[in-house]
Amino acid sequence: MSIEQATSINEVKDFANMTDLEKKHVPMIHIGGTPRAGEFFEVTVWVGEQMAHPNEAEHHIEFIDLYLDDRFLSRCDLTWGYTDPKVTFSVRVDGPGRLRAYERCNLHGDWTNSVELSL
Numbered sequence: 001m002s003i004e005q006a007t008s009i010n011e012v013k014d015f016a017n018m019t020d021l022e023k024k025h026v027p028m029i030h031i032g033g034t035p036r037a038g039e040f041f042e043v044t045v046w047v048g049e050q051m052a053h054p055n056e057a058e059h060h061i062e063f064i065d066l067y068l069d070d071r072f073l074s075r076c077d078l079t080w081g082y083t084d085p086k087v088t089f090s091v092r093v094d095g096p097g098r099l100r101a102y103e104r105c106n107l108h109g110d111w112t113n114s115v116e117l118s119l
Ligand SMILES: [Fe+2]
Pocket: 024, 025, 053, 059, 060, 105, 106, 107, 108
């Protein structure tokens, strides 16, 4: 059973036809440069790139997590009003895999997105 099946994490159904809810919540993943095994590279995860997400006490993004396959890499906790849900992680991996980002909205739950990492 995958993580998505176990905990009902939201994903974009069709990237060519995203709803406004999906645009506000999908964690977009950007890989910097040309990653190589065993060397640090940057991964930026941006929630609200497609459409700005609210950033106030009543409605905000709580954290952004980054995984490679099932391996946890890092988490960034966010403080509404003071931090933008756009985070750059510096990571080092041993080989290719699927980079997966998760984010939690205090009103709309958990969302994920992923990209293939080729080294
Ligand atoms: Fe939200």
